[in-house]
Amino acid sequence: MVGSVGNGLMDLGEREKAEPLPNEFDPKDIVDDGSLPDSNGVGTKEENGNSREIVLGRNVHKMCFAIKEPEADDEVTGEREAYMASVLARYRKSLIDRTKHHLGYPYNLDFDYGALSQLQHFSINNLGDPFIESNYGVHSRQFEVGVLDWFARIWELEKNEYWGYITNCGTEGNLHGILVGREVFPDGILYASSESHYSVFKAARMYRMDCVKVATLISGEIDCNDFKAKLLQNKNRPAVINVNIGTTVKGAVDDLDLVIQTLEENGFKDRFYIHCDGALFGLMMPFVKRAPKVSFKKPIGSVSVSGHKFVGCPMPCGVQITRMKHINVLSSNVEYLASRDATIMGSRNGHAPIFLWYTLNRKGYKGFQKEVQKCLRNAHYLKDRMKESGIGAMLNELSSTVVFERPKDEEFVRQWQLACSGNIAHVVVMPSVTIEKLDSFLNELIQKRSCWYQEGKASPPCLATDIGEENCFCSMHKK
Amino acid sequence: MVGSVGNGLMDLGEREKAEPLPNEFDPKDIVDDGSLPDSNGVGTKEENGNSREIVLGRNVHKMCFAIKEPEADDEVTGEREAYMASVLARYRKSLIDRTKHHLGYPYNLDFDYGALSQLQHFSINNLGDPFIESNYGVHSRQFEVGVLDWFARIWELEKNEYWGYITNCGTEGNLHGILVGREVFPDGILYASSESHYSVFKAARMYRMDCVKVATLISGEIDCNDFKAKLLQNKNRPAVINVNIGTTVKGAVDDLDLVIQTLEENGFKDRFYIHCDGALFGLMMPFVKRAPKVSFKKPIGSVSVSGHKFVGCPMPCGVQITRMKHINVLSSNVEYLASRDATIMGSRNGHAPIFLWYTLNRKGYKGFQKEVQKCLRNAHYLKDRMKESGIGAMLNELSSTVVFERPKDEEFVRQWQLACSGNIAHVVVMPSVTIEKLDSFLNELIQKRSCWYQEGKASPPCLATDIGEENCFCSMHKK
Numbered sequence: 001m002v003g004s005v006g007n008g009l010m011d012l013g014e015r016e017k018a019e020p021l022p023n024e025f026d027p028k029d030i031v032d033d034g035s036l037p038d039s040n041g042v043g044t045k046e047e048n049g050n051s052r053e054i055v056l057g058r059n060v061h062k063m064c065f066a067i068k069e070p071e072a073d074d075e076v077t078g079e080r081e082a083y084m085a086s087v088l089a090r091y092r093k094s095l096i097d098r099t100k101h102h103l104g105y106p107y108n109l110d111f112d113y114g115a116l117s118q119l120q121h122f123s124i125n126n127l128g129d130p131f132i133e134s135n136y137g138v139h140s141r142q143f144e145v146g147v148l149d150w151f152a153r154i155w156e157l158e159k160n161e162y163w164g165y166i167t168n169c170g171t172e173g174n175l176h177g178i179l180v181g182r183e184v185f186p187d188g189i190l191y192a193s194s195e196s197h198y199s200v201f202k203a204a205r206m207y208r209m210d211c212v213k214v215a216t217l218i219s220g221e222i223d224c225n226d227f228k229a230k231l232l233q234n235k236n237r238p239a240v241i242n243v244n245i246g247t248t249v250k251g252a253v254d255d256l257d258l259v260i261q262t263l264e265e266n267g268f269k270d271r272f273y274i275h276c277d278g279a280l281f282g283l284m285m286p287f288v289k290r291a292p293k294v295s296f297k298k299p300i301g302s303v304s305v306s307g308h309k310f311v312g313c314p315m316p317c318g319v320q321i322t323r324m325k326h327i328n329v330l331s332s333n334v335e336y337l338a339s340r341d342a343t344i345m346g347s348r349n350g351h352a353p354i355f356l357w358y359t360l361n362r363k364g365y366k367g368f369q370k371e372v373q374k375c376l377r378n379a380h381y382l383k384d385r386m387k388e389s390g391i392g393a394m395l396n397e398l399s400s401t402v403v404f405e406r407p408k409d410e411e412f413v414r415q416w417q418l419a420c421s422g423n424i425a426h427v428v429v430m431p432s433v434t435i436e437k438l439d440s441f442l443n444e445l446i447q448k449r450s451c452w453y454q455e456g457k458a459s460p461p462c463l464a465t466d467i468g469e470e471n472c473f474c475s476m477h478k479k
Numbered sequence: 480m481v482g483s484v485g486n487g488l489m490d491l492g493e494r495e496k497a498e499p500l501p502n503e504f505d506p507k508d509i510v511d512d513g514s515l516p517d518s519n520g521v522g523t524k525e526e527n528g529n530s531r532e533i534v535l536g537r538n539v540h541k542m543c544f545a546i547k548e549p550e551a552d553d554e555v556t557g558e559r560e561a562y563m564a565s566v567l568a569r570y571r572k573s574l575i576d577r578t579k580h581h582l583g584y585p586y587n588l589d590f591d592y593g594a595l596s597q598l599q600h601f602s603i604n605n606l607g608d609p610f611i612e613s614n615y616g617v618h619s620r621q622f623e624v625g626v627l628d629w630f631a632r633i634w635e636l637e638k639n640e641y642w643g644y645i646t647n648c649g650t651e652g653n654l655h656g657i658l659v660g661r662e663v664f665p666d667g668i669l670y671a672s673s674e675s676h677y678s679v680f681k682a683a684r685m686y687r688m689d690c691v692k693v694a695t696l697i698s699g700e701i702d703c704n705d706f707k708a709k710l711l712q713n714k715n716r717p718a719v720i721n722v723n724i725g726t727t728v729k730g731a732v733d734d735l736d737l738v739i740q741t742l743e744e745n746g747f748k749d750r751f752y753i754h755c756d757g758a759l760f761g762l763m764m765p766f767v768k769r770a771p772k773v774s775f776k777k778p779i780g781s782v783s784v785s786g787h788k789f790v791g792c793p794m795p796c797g798v799q800i801t802r803m804k805h806i807n808v809l810s811s812n813v814e815y816l817a818s819r820d821a822t823i824m825g826s827r828n829g830h831a832p833i834f835l836w837y838t839l840n841r842k843g844y845k846g847f848q849k850e851v852q853k854c855l856r857n858a859h860y861l862k863d864r865m866k867e868s869g870i871g872a873m874l875n876e877l878s879s880t881v882v883f884e885r886p887k888d889e890e891f892v893r894q895w896q897l898a899c900s901g902n903i904a905h906v907v908v909m910p911s912v913t914i915e916k917l918d919s920f921l922n923e924l925i926q927k928r929s930c931w932y933q934e935g936k937a938s939p940p941c942l943a944t945d946i947g948e949e950n951c952f953c954s955m956h957k958k
Contacts (some may be wrong), residue, residue, distance in 0.1 A: 009558045020684075020791055041873035057589075061620055064621050064622075064623075064624035064625045064628065065621050065622055065625040065836060066622075066625045066628060067625055067626065067628070067629040067836065067839045067840050067843075068840065068843075069844055070840075070841070070842075070843040070845070070846070080840070080841065084594070084840055084841070085594065087663055088594060088597070089599075091598075091619075091621075091622075092598065095598070095601045095603070095617055098616035098617045099601060099602075099617055101616070102615075102616065104614055104619065105604075105614075105615050107602045107617075108602075109601075109602050109617070111600075111602075112600070113599055113600075115563070115564065115567060116567070116599075117596045117848065118567070118571055118794075119567075119570075119571065119574070119598055120592055120595075120596055120599065120791060120793050121590075121591070121592075122578060122588075123578075123586045123587075123588050123590075123787060123793055124574070124793065124794065125584075125586070125787070125792065125794070125795050134626050135583055135892060135893060135896050135897060135898060135899070136581075136583070136584050136896055136898075137577035137580070137581065137586075137893070137896045138574055138577045138578055138586075138588070139749065140568075140570075141543075142542055142544050143543075143544055143570075144543075145542040146545045146546055147546065148544075149546070150546040168647045168824055168826075168827075168828070169824055169826035169827075170825075170826065171823075171824050171825040171826060171827060172824060175823075179685060184554045189783035196502075196818065199825055202820075202825075206658060206685065206686060207685060207686070207687065207688075208686065208687040222793055246584065276749070293829040306826075308602060308604070308826075312602065313598050313602065314598075314600070314601060314603065314792075314830060315602075315603065315604070315828040315829065315830050315831075316604050316824075316827065316828060329496065332514070341677065341681075344650075344654075345647055345650050345651060345795075346648060346649075347647075347648035347649065347650060347785075347787075347795035348648075348795065349647070349794040349795060349828070350646075350794065351793060351794050352794075357544065357546065358563065360546045361546050361547065361549075361559070361563055362549070362559065362563070363549075364546075364547075364548045364549040365548055366548070366549070367549070367736070371675070373813075396809075413538060413614060414614060414616070415613055417614050417616045418614060419614060419615075420614070438693070443687075457863040468609055
């Protein structure tokens with residue numbers, strides 16, 4: 001009842017009832033270590049050490065900072081401010097620790113936006129289209145368009161031929177690109193390799209598109225033989241294709257030229273729309289000399305990339321670029337904004353473009369090139385040291401994502417915040433990942449591993465189907 | 480060509496070529512004042528002073544801060560840092576001015592998150608589901624769940640029966656609520672009043688749902704007679720309904736109880752899903768004693784509200800609450816995150832929940848109540864003073880959105896950042912809008928109006944169809 005909210009706001013979560021504030025917000029305090037669903041019915045179920053399943057159930061409230069109604073005399077005593085400051089100080093401490101032990105997600109955690117903290121006092125909102133003013137004056141379109149121009153230039157699309165916007169994340173870019181594809185070919189079938197980001201399949205479901213999954217090679221790239229076979233089963237309907245410029249798990253780059261060739265040779269000329277999901281690697285590839293080129297000089301429809309990954313940003317964001325001619329089908333006029341809106345979100349975070357603008361300006365093309373080289377070098381170092389130590393590992397050429405044997409201990413996985421899938425885990429070497437950090441991780445892994453796989457105990461899993469026989473060091477494939 | 484990016488990054492926009500930095504970023508420098516599309520083919524076309532149309536065309540680059548490649552000696556000379564600092568300082572100055580002259584959008588611009596600036600150094604990302612830990616440790620789920628609990632309690636849904644998340648904006652809430660509705664009733668028709676937010680119709684198009692527009696009363700509320708007629712034309716298919724808790728333009732609150740009654744009396748019992756779009760007013764209504772209640776004790780499916788509106792937040796955000804039982808249909812497991820994902824965006828801004836948590840904790844239920852009362856009082860003051868001055872105006876009971884005669888001069892509209900639609904404009908009285916600000920606005924309006932409508936010149940438009948004869952002061956309806 002609303003009437004009672006003032007009196008009865010729930011206290012801190014169950015755990016906090018006994019002890020007002022935890023010293024650390026370690027995820028392992030929240031996720032059960034056990035293999036069964038926790039008392040709330042949610043948890044990670046582990047079977048045979050291989051198949052892991054998220055069990056749905058009720059929402060978990062073990063650890064949360066409840067909102068407490070201020071006491072009448074709070075303003076006098078300062079109790080409230082003191083309480084909040086202590087929560088924030090401890091939270092900050094835990095963020096420092098969690099940031100230090102972080103290897104699994106492709107986020108560059110190394111940034112300093114101190115110069116921009118002055119802007120946090122403003123409610124900056126880039127409503128609607130970046131290129132058309134709305135009546136709301138507190139925006140950052142000047143920065144947004146500057147950033148978009150930079151990306152359009154990298155992907156070789158003329159200033160007056162592109163349209164784009166700064167998104168909330170890579171997923172929004174995929175949702176947008178695939179929506180544009182569907183509007184261009186309303187009857188199109190969506191093709192995506194099975195290693196595509198899950199947002200691509202989410203889009204198919206949201207948009208009620210028929211979706212065909214295409215097999216992948218061991219590297220994680222799309223298998224164009226299978227793609228051809230699937231295309232030939234649906235010759236009468238146009239194709240909307242998601243091409244991965246760096247898959248989520250293995251960092252594999254689909255062969256864009258081969259995808260286009262496959263389409264054109266099999267009767268799909270002028271009947272396809274390609275969206276390039278460049279979440280992470282879309283921004284790294286332009287700086288690698290021998291990398292195949294993502295370019296609008298090729299018949300592609302859109303490219304998206306995440307801003308919080310390689311660039312680094314306090315919050316998720318992304319860049320979406322498409323062809324102007326496609327966007328007019330999507331636009332609809334929204335008079336009360338005095339703008340048109342061809343974005344997914346409408347209201348958009350106006351701080352993100354300034355963060356991106358700041359870093360792009362500060363580092364420039366050459367700065368990024370240096371960082372990309374450093375990441376690739378460090379990734380090779382990690383992969384080599386793993387293989388020297390008898391740990392199955394793979395690194396795709398041009399990628400900084402090192403895929404390796406999933407650590408047996410979930411606590412270790414959580415400690416280093418590794419992203420896992422089946423028998424494999426990965427480390428994404430970002431500019432914030434130094435050799436020292438890698439060494440510290442490796443030494444711990446090697447030491448732990450010697451316990452997990454002591455003589456007579458369990459043995460490491462076979463990774464041949466995941467990363468190829470030549471990269472596997474299981475008892476069968478060890479040379 | 481990528482190879483040339485390093486040397487040839489585009490210079491500052493055309494306007495800046497002659498003059499390196501503008502002193503002010505006034506939107507009127509960017510949008511043409513003229514009534515024809517500008518040289519780039521985009522602009523606001525005005526016909527008969529009434530019908531305004533956004534003309535699509537090429538993207539506008541008149542004003543943008545291009546990314547410039549740093550010079551080799553920049554680090555030594557400090558030129559680059561100096562350039563960026565000067566851009567930012569001027570931008571900040573313009574933000575202060577634009578924030579001061581702001582009345583048209585329902586954003587509370589009055590906040591102080593200084594205590595949180597320490598967190599801007601972290602890449603905080605609430606990946607996937609708020610209630611299930613992912614392996615990424617730099618998150619703010621503890622705060623997010625605290626905020627969600629607070630809202631679920633206000634809307635009377637038990638802790639273990641709700642699901643929700645902090646969205647990027649009100650639009651994401653609508654996209655989510657309508658998607659859940661469609662998943663619950665795949666064959667459902669979407670009904671929404673013609674004064675619903677444009678994102679509702681965008682959702683229908685994205686989701687390939689049949690959509691029926693329902694007429695509105697002059698107040699802006701849904702017309703339940705028309706709703707009944709439309710329902711009876713489609714008796715064989717379930718109904719997904721968007722109910723407005725405060726429409727965008729007039730701040731009208733649909734009569735939720737009457738909507739439910741209309742559905743149940745016309746054969747739709749247990750065959751409907753209601754999403755409540757509470758963008759602005761969803762957070763104000765609980766604090767108004769005589770307001771009809773939005774509550775999950777009624778047969779509704781979801782409620783969304785914006786976080787950057789009444790609460791105030793540096794960037795757009797929102798809260799989405801739905802029933803746990805609905806969400807399981809939407810979830811899919813995403814193993815590599817060790818989480819499931821029933822959100823639209825996947826990666827989510829981890830700062831927004833902390834901003835909301837901070838304000839909710841600081842102000843509490845009673846603090847919001849006081850602010851809501853102040854807003855309603857000030858809105859009445861504005862409406863009364865307008866009518867005393869012979870300006871046609873309307874204020875819905877329970878609303879702080881004052882609708883009035885659209886100012887004749889577009890520069891005035893832009894100066895005060897008024898949102899306009901047809902012959903009407905509105906001011907949304909938020910906590911940051913003081914009596915002094917309203918007076919300063921009113922005095923300017925009255926003074927300008929006496930020029931626009933001097934004897935013999937144009938006369939004010941008739942607003943009878945927009946806000947009712949009793950609120951109109953045109954020559955025909957003036958008493």
